[in-house]
Each structure stands twice: as structure tokens, then as C-alpha cells.
Amino acid sequence: MQDTMAAIIPCHYCSSLSVSKRPRSHIPWGNISHVNAAWWGRQLSLKCSLKSSQKAQLHNKLDEKLFPLKECAISIALAVGLVTGMPFVDWSPNAYAANPAMTDLSVLISGPPIKDPGALLRYALPIDNKAIREVQKPLEDITDSLKVAGVKALDSVERNVRQASRALEQGKSLIISGLAESKKDHGMELLDKLQTGMDELQQIVEGRNRDAVATKQKELLNYVGSVEEDMVGGFPYEVPEEYQSMPVLKGRATVDMKVKVKENPNIDECVFRIILDGYNAPVTAGNFLDLVERHFYDGMEIQRADGFVVQTGDPEGPAEGFIDPSTEKTRTIPLEIMVNGEKSPFYGATLEDLGLYKAQTRLPFNAFGTMAMAREEFESNSASSQVFWLLKESELTPSNANILDGRYTVFGYITENGDYLADLKVGDVIESIQVVSGLNNLVNPSYKIAG
Structure with missing residues (x-):
């Protein structure tokens, strides 16, 4: 090679x-x-x-x-x-950014770029319901409120909770009207749980129990995210005809990746929860989920861990990707980029190639644990099975100035135990990746044909 x-x-x-x-x-x-x-x-x-x-x-x-x-x-x-x-370096003039622009998500919250994977996934849903967003934002703001030392933080948290409760009370009818008809009953049950949970959070704050706030906040935001998913009635667009026969994820799926960590006295193994976003990268997420069901990654080592990315997916032997048994050729997928304001992704070209220098991606490289496809440098449609997770904070490479957005397909985020990514080393072993939910959203799964 x-x-x-x-x-x-x-x-x-x-x-x-x-x-x-x-x-x-x-x-x-x-x-x-x-x-x-x-x-x-x-x-x-x-x-x-x-x-x-x-x-x-x-x-x-x-x-x-x-x-x-x-x-x-x-x-x-x-x-x-x-x-x-790094053991060796090769400087290259081939990467640059032109007219970088802040992501629309950052503008939406009128603050620094969002780096919480859960928030990124919520904002990336194909919905338009201001009422539920007005409940979501103050609940997310609790994270910043808790950065204040001591119990003084609880005063800000209390304001956040009151704002969210007021938004839910005033906007409940609009939220319910935004629920997909087939999911309305489930969505209304979630809204009742959300209201009860906010009352409980208010009691936690009044009891000055700072330690219990973050756990309850996470629970409430999970309810909010589920309500928002219940607003999506069906897959919102058609995948291009040339990719319709490939495995396609029409929705979202959750997987757990269990990694055996070697030579680390602090951790023996870790389970990373990953949410795959087929709304914004259906072909890419479908390809990965199909490989998961083939157990392609089970037993595979972490092949790169350099402080910037963690990478795996290169099989043993000369092949650099997944060899489809039905064709005996490497199965490749196109570059797939969803842009804010567009109804469907762009395929086969970077945003720079398309001249969309100021376009903002729906799934940005903001979060520690952002998951994306690796590919050959000059071949946009060469991704196959190699994936990487980003190890960085938004402050180091803010979304308004990084060159990853629009060049590489993001298709998911690690939502639990992401902090342990930094502990992974080359040679650590992926024991298994198992589907938790969403497998029913996978269309054209090749693993069933193989079975």
C-alpha cells in the first residue's frame, strides 16, 4: 500500500x-x-x-x-x-480554511459553540418547534450555572428551572401540536414526566442539594430529546437513487462499544454509548450499523491514539476497508454532509469544493468524542470502515475556525463515558459493539443477506 x-x-x-x-x-x-x-x-x-x-x-x-x-x-x-x-511528521500545504463562519447552532444559543453531544444531537433533529427549544435551553444552561463554586450556583440553577417550567406551561399546547400523530400519546406521557421531573428539580434546589442537580438535569434533557424525536413523523427526504440500495439508517440508533483497556491501573474496560444520526448522515450511519451487525469491529484493536484522534476500522491484511463478500471488493460510501438550511445532505464533494465556504454543518466537530469517517486525502468517496473519534475541546479548535466541518462525514457522538476516550491506546481491544436501539431504522441491511 x-x-x-x-x-x-x-x-x-x-x-x-x-x-x-x-x-x-x-x-x-x-x-x-x-x-x-x-x-x-x-x-x-x-x-x-x-x-x-x-x-x-x-x-x-x-x-x-x-x-x-x-x-x-x-x-x-x-x-x-x-x-x-508523534514519531514522525509530514508537513503538507493541502489543507486550509476559507471564510470560516460560526455554526448556526452557536448563533441559535447566542453563546459559545455547543460542545455537549446531547445538545448537538437535539439541535440536529429535523424539527421546527420553538416552544420545546425554549424549554430545552434553560435546562442546558444549568451546566454553566453549576460552574459557579459552592451553593451560590443554586441561585442561578433555580432561575433556570423556573424559566424552563414557565416555558413548558406556556408552550405545552404548541409542543403537543408539533408531535407526530403516530407518536402523540408517547410524547404526551413524556411531557408529564418532564413536568414532574422539573418539580422534583425545584425541590432539590430548594433543599440546597447541589450534588443531585446534574443527575436530574440529565434526566430532564433526555425527556426533552425524546419529545423532540417524537416530533419527527417519518424520514424527511429521499436518499439519492445511486445510494438507495446500500444500508441506510432512516432515523437514529444507539450502540454500546465495549473496549478492553490494557496497561492502565485506573481502568480495565469501558463501555462507550454512541448515538448514530441517520437523519443527517443516513448512508454513513447505515454503513457503520451494518458493519456492527456483521461484528466487523469485534476483536479489532485501537489502531491510532495520538492525543488528537482515536481511530480503528482497518482490517488485517492488505485491504484498508470492508470487503463485501458479495462483490469481493471494498465497499465504499460517499462523503455525506448535511448543511443547516438544506433538506438533504450534499454527496461526493466537500463544502469547499462546492464553494459553500460559509455553510454550517448540522453535525459539527464541536464535541469531544465526535465520530466521523476517515477517508483517502484526495478521494471524497473512499470511506469504507475506518472511523475516528475526536479528542479535543472546542476552545482549542473552535467551530468557527476549524477545517474539519464540511470535509469529513460526522455521523454520531459518544454520549456516555466519552471522557475515557483519552485513556485509550494503540492495542486496546474493542471487545464488542452491540446495538441498543434503532436497528429497525436500518434499511437494506447487507448482514441479513450474508446470513
């Missing part, structure tokens, strides 16, 4: 790196501002075949070049990762 797979992590510069026994599918990364990234790429053009002495010289040169940038926290944070965490 040729060394065509790499990852690009630019911050005032562009770099590509490969960190495993095999070249990996290309994953560009990061944040560009003020300085032309392509220029940096040309100035620092290096190959991956550096010898030890060359690498030492490179590190010294990088130290000299990065010294004037010490005031840039983002540059230093990413540069340290590059210089100290």
Missing part, C-alpha cells in the same frame, strides 16, 4: 502525520487563523521518512519557529502535541 493516508492538524500551519503500522485514512484537523496555512506548509515541507538525526533537527527548528507564537494558546497546545507525541 502506498502511504496515501494521513492526518492534517493545522494551527497557523498545516501538518500531516501517520502514526501506525499501516498508513491511515486521511483526517485533516484543526484551526487556521491570521497566517496563511499553505505558506507554512511550503516552508515546512518534510517527508515521513525522517531519520532520528533529522527528526532532532526538525524539533529544534520547530522550537525556533514556534517561539514567537507563545502568546497563541491554540498554536502552542497543538504544536506541543506534534513535537512531543
Whole structure:
């Protein structure tokens, strides 16, 4: 195999790196501002075949070049990762961002970019119901209220709860009218539970029990998210004809990924809960869920864990993706990007290729644990089975300045135990990925044909 797979992590510069026994599918990364990234790429053009002495010289040169940038926290944070965490580096001029724009989700909440995966999934639903959003937002704001030290935080939490309760009371009829007819009874049951839960949260706050707030908040937001899902009556658009015969997820699905962690005294194994979003990436999410049901990932090692991404999905042998037994060829899927304001995703081209420089993706790379498909650098439709999860905070690569959005297909988020992603290392083993719910939303599952 040729060394065509790499990852690009630019911050005032562009770099590509490969960190495993095999070249990996290309994953560009990061944040560009003020300085032309392509220029940096040309100035620092290096190959991956550096010898030890060359690498030492490179590190010294990088130290000299990065010294004037010490005031840039983002540059230093990413540069340290590059210089100290990687065995070799290949600088590339091929990644850049043009006219970066803040995501619509950030504008919606009038604050910093959303980085909570649950909130991102709620806002990504194909619904338009202002009343339920006005209940959702103050409940989400409790997270920021709890950042205040001590019991003083409870004063802000109490205001959040009162605002949410008032919004539910005043907007309940509009919320009910927005429920899909086939799901109305279930949605109304959830609304009753939501109201009861908010009364209980009010009592928790009045009792000054700060420790119990976050658990109850999570419960209430789960109710809100379920109510919002009950507003979706059916799949909102047609997948392009050329992809309709592929496994397609028409809705959402939840899976649990159990990982055996080696050589870590603090954790032996961990179960990551992942929500796959077929509303915004039906072909990609369907492909992954189909592979899960084939047990493709069971027993597979984590193949990359470099502090920036965790990656897996490259099978043993010369193939770099899933070989479909019915064709004996690698099954590939198209690049699939849903943009705010559009009814269906764009296929086969990056937003940059389409000239949509200011378009905002429905599923942004904001959250720690964002899940996306890896692919070859210059082949938009080359993704197959290799997936990666993002390890970063929004403050380091904010959504209004990163170059991942619109270039790589996001199709889900880790919603539970995501913090443990940072503990994974190359060689840790995915013991199993099991479907919790949503398998009924998978259309054209090839695993059934294979069975």
C-alpha cells in the first residue's frame, strides 16, 4: 500500500502525520487563523521518512519557529502535541480554511459553540418547534450555572428551572401540536414526566442539594430529546437513487462499544454509548450499523491514539476497508454532509469544493468524542470502515475556525463515558459493539443477506 493516508492538524500551519503500522485514512484537523496555512506548509515541507538525526533537527527548528507564537494558546497546545507525541511528521500545504463562519447552532444559543453531544444531537433533529427549544435551553444552561463554586450556583440553577417550567406551561399546547400523530400519546406521557421531573428539580434546589442537580438535569434533557424525536413523523427526504440500495439508517440508533483497556491501573474496560444520526448522515450511519451487525469491529484493536484522534476500522491484511463478500471488493460510501438550511445532505464533494465556504454543518466537530469517517486525502468517496473519534475541546479548535466541518462525514457522538476516550491506546481491544436501539431504522441491511 502506498502511504496515501494521513492526518492534517493545522494551527497557523498545516501538518500531516501517520502514526501506525499501516498508513491511515486521511483526517485533516484543526484551526487556521491570521497566517496563511499553505505558506507554512511550503516552508515546512518534510517527508515521513525522517531519520532520528533529522527528526532532532526538525524539533529544534520547530522550537525556533514556534517561539514567537507563545502568546497563541491554540498554536502552542497543538504544536506541543506534534513535537512531543508523534514519531514522525509530514508537513503538507493541502489543507486550509476559507471564510470560516460560526455554526448556526452557536448563533441559535447566542453563546459559545455547543460542545455537549446531547445538545448537538437535539439541535440536529429535523424539527421546527420553538416552544420545546425554549424549554430545552434553560435546562442546558444549568451546566454553566453549576460552574459557579459552592451553593451560590443554586441561585442561578433555580432561575433556570423556573424559566424552563414557565416555558413548558406556556408552550405545552404548541409542543403537543408539533408531535407526530403516530407518536402523540408517547410524547404526551413524556411531557408529564418532564413536568414532574422539573418539580422534583425545584425541590432539590430548594433543599440546597447541589450534588443531585446534574443527575436530574440529565434526566430532564433526555425527556426533552425524546419529545423532540417524537416530533419527527417519518424520514424527511429521499436518499439519492445511486445510494438507495446500500444500508441506510432512516432515523437514529444507539450502540454500546465495549473496549478492553490494557496497561492502565485506573481502568480495565469501558463501555462507550454512541448515538448514530441517520437523519443527517443516513448512508454513513447505515454503513457503520451494518458493519456492527456483521461484528466487523469485534476483536479489532485501537489502531491510532495520538492525543488528537482515536481511530480503528482497518482490517488485517492488505485491504484498508470492508470487503463485501458479495462483490469481493471494498465497499465504499460517499462523503455525506448535511448543511443547516438544506433538506438533504450534499454527496461526493466537500463544502469547499462546492464553494459553500460559509455553510454550517448540522453535525459539527464541536464535541469531544465526535465520530466521523476517515477517508483517502484526495478521494471524497473512499470511506469504507475506518472511523475516528475526536479528542479535543472546542476552545482549542473552535467551530468557527476549524477545517474539519464540511470535509469529513460526522455521523454520531459518544454520549456516555466519552471522557475515557483519552485513556485509550494503540492495542486496546474493542471487545464488542452491540446495538441498543434503532436497528429497525436500518434499511437494506447487507448482514441479513450474508446470513
